[in-house]
Amino acid sequence: xxxxxxxxxxxxxxxxTVAAIHQGDVDxxxxxxxxxxxxxxxxxxxxxxxxxxxxxxxxxxxxxGPDGVILYVNDRLCEQTGYPSTHLVGSxxxxxxxxxxxxxxxEVTAEAKLLxxxxxxxxxxxxxxxxxxxxxxxxLVRLVDLSIHRRAEQIATAERFARSVLEQSTEAVVVLxxxxxxxxxxGPAARLAQRSPIGRVFSEAFPLEARNTxxxxxxxxxxxxxxxxxxxxxxxxxxxxxxxxxxxDKSTFLLSAGPLVDENKTNVGSIVTLTDISExxxxxxxxxxxxxxxxxxxxxxxxxVQSVAAQTLRSSGSLENFAGAFAGRLKALAIAHDILTETxxxxxxLSELLAAVLAPYRAPGGTRIxxxxxxxxxxxxxxxxxxxxxNEMTTNAAKYGALSTPSGTVEITWQMTGDGEKSVDLVWxxxxxPRVKAAAPTGFGTKLIDHVIRHDLDGNTRIEFDPAGVRWxxxxxxxxxxxxxxxxxxxxxxx
Amino acid sequence: xxxxDGYNLRLYxxxxxxxxxxxxxxxxxxxxxxxxxxxxxxxxxxxxDPALAGRxxxxxxxxxxxxxxxxxxxxxxxxxxxxxxxxxxxxxxx
Numbered sequence: 001x002x003x004x005x006x007x008x009x010x011x012x013x014x015x016x017t018v019a020a021i022h023q024g025d026v027d028x029x030x031x032x033x034x035x036x037x038x039x040x041x042x043x044x045x046x047x048x049x050x051x052x053x054x055x056x057x058x059x060x061x062x063x064x065g066p067d068g069v070i071l072y073v074n075d076r077l078c079e080q081t082g083y084p085s086t087h088l089v090g091s092x093x094x095x096x097x098x099x100x101x102x103x104x105x106x107e108v109t110a111e112a113k114l115l116x117x118x119x120x121x122x123x124x125x126x127x128x129x130x131x132x133x134x135x136x137x138x139x140l141v142r143l144v145d146l147s148i149h150r151r152a153e154q155i156a157t158a159e160r161f162a163r164s165v166l167e168q169s170t171e172a173v174v175v176l177x178x179x180x181x182x183x184x185x186x187g188p189a190a191r192l193a194q195r196s197p198i199g200r201v202f203s204e205a206f207p208l209e210a211r212n213t214x215x216x217x218x219x220x221x222x223x224x225x226x227x228x229x230x231x232x233x234x235x236x237x238x239x240x241x242x243x244x245x246x247x248x249d250k251s252t253f254l255l256s257a258g259p260l261v262d263e264n265k266t267n268v269g270s271i272v273t274l275t276d277i278s279e280x281x282x283x284x285x286x287x288x289x290x291x292x293x294x295x296x297x298x299x300x301x302x303x304x305v306q307s308v309a310a311q312t313l314r315s316s317g318s319l320e321n322f323a324g325a326f327a328g329r330l331k332a333l334a335i336a337h338d339i340l341t342e343t344x345x346x347x348x349x350l351s352e353l354l355a356a357v358l359a360p361y362r363a364p365g366g367t368r369i370x371x372x373x374x375x376x377x378x379x380x381x382x383x384x385x386x387x388x389x390x391n392e393m394t395t396n397a398a399k400y401g402a403l404s405t406p407s408g409t410v411e412i413t414w415q416m417t418g419d420g421e422k423s424v425d426l427v428w429x430x431x432x433x434p435r436v437k438a439a440a441p442t443g444f445g446t447k448l449i450d451h452v453i454r455h456d457l458d459g460n461t462r463i464e465f466d467p468a469g470v471r472w473x474x475x476x477x478x479x480x481x482x483x484x485x486x487x488x489x490x491x492x493x494x495x
Numbered sequence: 496x497x498x499x500d501g502y503n504l505r506l507y508x509x510x511x512x513x514x515x516x517x518x519x520x521x522x523x524x525x526x527x528x529x530x531x532x533x534x535x536x537x538x539x540x541x542x543x544d545p546a547l548a549g550r551x552x553x554x555x556x557x558x559x560x561x562x563x564x565x566x567x568x569x570x571x572x573x574x575x576x577x578x579x580x581x582x583x584x585x586x587x588x589x
Contacts, residue, residue, distance in 0.1 A: 016571055017555045025572030028509035028556035030541060030548040038545040040509050040556065055510060055542075063511050065520035072511030072519075075543075089508075089538045090523060136517040 060114075060124070060143035063131070068093050071138060080124075080145060082117025093141065102126040104139065114143060122147055172253075172274040175260065176202055178267065192245065192274065202272065207246040208255070242277070251278045304333065304384070315444030325395070325444075332357065332391030336384040348383060350376040350424065354412060357390040361403055368403070373414035376424055376478060385456035392445040393428055393472060401470050402433035408469075423459070423477045430469035437465070502526070502534040502584065503563035509556040510542035517573035518557035525577055529586050559583075 020026050027043045054061045060077030062070050073088045081088065081096065094101040098121040102110035106129055113121035123146040131140050162184070166173055172189035174182055174197070182197045182205055190197060197205035238257040245251065254275040262268045308329045316322035335356050339348045354371050355362075362369050378386065394403070402408030414426040446463065449472075453461040459476025506522055508515030519538060526534045539547050541556060551560050551569070561568040561584050570583040581588055 016569075020555050020571040023572075025514065026555040026557065027512040027514040028541075030545065030553050030556065038541075038548045040541045040545050040548075042509060042512060063516055065516075065523070067520070067524065069520060069523045071516045072508075085540050085543060086538055089519060089540070090536050136513065136520060138516060138520075 054140065057142070059145070062088070062093070062141050062143075064093050064128075064139045064141055066137050066139075070096075077143060080114060080116070080122060080143065104128040104141065106130055111146065123150060172276070174202065174206070174272045174274070175269060176272060177269045183269065188276075189274065206274065208243045209246050243274075251276055252281045253277065301333065301337070305330065308333075311444055311448070328391060328395050329388065332387045333384065335391075336387035339387075340380055340383055343380075345380045347378050347380045350378055350414065350426075353378060353383065353386060354390065357387055358394060361394060361398065368408065369410045369412070371412050373412075373426075374416055376414070376416065379478065382457060382476070382478065385452045389449050389452050389474070392449050396445050396470070397430055397433070400434070401436075402430035405433050408433040417475075418477075421477050422479045423475055426472075426474045428470075428472035428474070430471070433469055436467050436470055501563070502530055502561060502586075503537075504534060504584075505537045505539060505551070505560045505562055507539045507541055507548065507551070507553045507556055507558045507560070510540060512556070514573040515540075515557050517575060518559065521574035521577075521580075522559060525574065525580055529581065529588060561585075 017026075021029065029041050029043070030038050031041050032038050054063070054072075055074050057074055057076060060080045061074045062077055063072040065071050070089055070091055070093055073085050075085075078085055078088070088096070096114060098113035098115050100112075102112040104110075104126070107127065109125050109127045112124055112126050114124045116122055125144040125146055127142045127144070129140050131138050166175075166184055166186045169186040170188060171186065172192050173186040174189050175184035177183050180201045180203075182200055182202060185193070185197050193205045237259060238255065241255045243253050243255045245253065254277050255272070256275070257270050257272045259267050260269040260271050309326060312326045312329065313322055316325060339353065339356060350373065351371055358369055358371075397403040397408075397410055402410050409431050411429045411431070412426065413429075414424055417423050417425050450461050453459045453474055453476060457476035459474060461475075462473045464471040464473070504522070504526070506518060508518060522536060526536065541548050541553065548554075551558070551567075555571045557571070557573060559570045559574060559580075561570075564585075568583055568585070570580060574580050580586075
């Protein structure tokens with residue numbers, strides 16, 4: 001290299017090269033090959049394993065000199081930064097990072113933001129270790145791309161979240177792949193399927209039967225073949241179609257399906273829900289029945305009211321008489337309906353019904369009216385007619401009989417008779433009222449009592465005009481009181 | 496970094512062989528000390544692209560080429576001998 005050397009430059013270089021190799025100043029040579037072009041041959045030393053390891057490392061790695069200058073970068077770090085090695089080698093380590101560079105503590109991992117050519121910094125974990133290469137003290141710095149790890153963590157978190165939602169779901173939720181195979185299910189869905197549904201196609205795990213073929217969508221569903229059903233559920237949004245599962249007649253489900261899209265809005269499957277609406281269906285059916293029943297009863301009541309009004313008018317000598325009698329009869333109807341409503345149309349005990357009807361005539365602690373007999377539950381159907389009958393008897397007693405005087409008494413007793421079909425024998429005895437004339441004229445009240453007992457309660461009645469007081473004997477069955485609920489109105493119409 | 500009277504240097508290395516690493520570290524140190532603000536270093540890794548050896552007929556690695564100022568000069572080795580480098584590059588020591 002001496003300028004005084006008389007040799008031509010090329011030879012001068014060759015000499016120097018040979019001398020350098022001999023002196024161990026170089027550790028690689030370039031061999032020219034005519035066909036393959038130049039090739040680098042490394043003169044192997046003890047550091048070879050380290051060199052190979054770092055060069056082939058899947059994480060970014062660099063070798064840094066003691067002054068913080070980058071001496072080497074591997075291919076992966078070039079990929080991570082987007083810069084060629086010629087750009088990075090020779091620059092300071094600190095220039096690689098956004099903001100505060102990481103403090104390099106040997107074998108301690110720190111997090112930092114690696115600057116990239118596209119100006120999007122990449123989160124990295126930085127790890128370092130001092131090394132010695134051919135007598136040169138250096139530092140190996142490894143940079144692990146955390147964005148991959150973070151993404152994996154995000155995916156894992158999202159997966160855990162989705163699984164948690166599915167596990168907590170109280171409805172049958174099924175996740176389908178685009179080809180209709182089940183990938184996830186909620187607990188209720190897994191229980192609904194006969195055996196483990198994962199990996200099976202929807203129609204196999206949940207064999208459906210369309211419930212109401214009047215609906216066009218349900219009809220379409222019923223027409224679909226098994227294969228096309230799977231495809232349709234996996235691709236087409238579907239809302240609120242009533243279905244049943246084959247082999248389960250008791251339960252009704254609402255089938256809905258919607259697309260499952262990823263963050264790029266790409267369809268990656270579908271979510272199908274089967275909502276058990278059996279209870280709702282039963283409630284709807286019960287409500288329909290109740291409305292029909294209510295409608296029937298209202299009509300029935302109106303018929304009774306109409307009939308009572310007409311008959312009362314016919315038998316009333318004056319408007320005043322009509323008003324009093326009609327109001328009393330309406331009140332008896334009202335009491336009966338109050339009782340039926342309170343007891344939810346189950347019925348009421350006979351003594352309770354008597355107490356309710358006679359309440360206006362019974363002073364607290366008074367003894368004018370006595371009621372005694374065994375407990376008897378009157379069926380709902382008997383409540384209205386019996387209430388009307390008792391009202392007529394009470395009204396008669398108040399107008400003409402024992403309850404028209406301060407000292408009169410009424411004694412009501414009953415007993416059950418019969419072995420198979422039970423009957424009630426009720427006796428109403430008045431005492432202490434005005435002296436009763438034999439064969440008193442029978443008014444509308446008496447007719448009503450007789451007709452209602454005969455037609456509505458399938459029983460019979462007898463009236464005895466004892467001079468000391470009227471005595472009614474009424475007998476009617478309590479176990480066979482079924483039949484047309486409109487009978488009370490019919491009986492009143494006949495009266 | 497390079498000025499009209501600056502030094503345009505090119506260092507040929509082979510990945511991170513010990514001599515290559517040492518050469519980069521030594522060159523950076525010498526330039527900072529003796530040519531502050533008057534140099535430009537280009538490091539060529541022939542492991543990545545051996546064909547680049549052809550331009551300056553590189554045979555041994557590491558090799559430093561002084562492209563500017565002319566004439567072209569060449570120093571082979573890890574540049575650990577600072578005096579030899581200064582002489583080879585015609586640099587007056589600071």
